[in-house]
């Protein structure tokens with residue numbers, strides 16, 4: 001995928017719209033306890049360039065979920081908009097917001113050691129424990 005391809009996305013109510021540039025057509029699923037509490041299930045995201053264009057910013061509420069990361073949501077409809085590292089370097093947007101049919105491939109399942117037994121994702125994505133994620137990327 002060309003690096004400059006942009007994809008539009010929006011929240012459920014439409015108050016917030018976005019344009020993002022995914023780094024690749026690879027998706028990551030996070031099974032960590034915080035992501036599952038945030039969304040009620042695993043978080044499946046596309047990693048995007050940090051120069052995301054957001055409109056409807058007055059409806060965007062940011063929650064600082066840890067010392068290193070923040071999570072944003074639409075204050076009207078509750079749609080989860082992004083997860084990002086506060087120091088920069090990582091912007092993850094839930095794939096369900098983006099107006100695209102793919103092709104996408106689930107490339108990684110991370111924090112697999114925190115995944116409960118009551119669901120399982122199909123496919124041959126690389127599965128990494130939390131410790132392996134920290135060793136590889138330095139932060140979740």
Ligand SMILES: [Zn+2]
Pocket residue numbers: 011012013014015016074075076077078079
């Ligand atoms: Zn909304």
Ligand SMILES: [Zn+2]
Pocket residue numbers: 030031032033034035036043111140
């Ligand atoms: Zn997570």
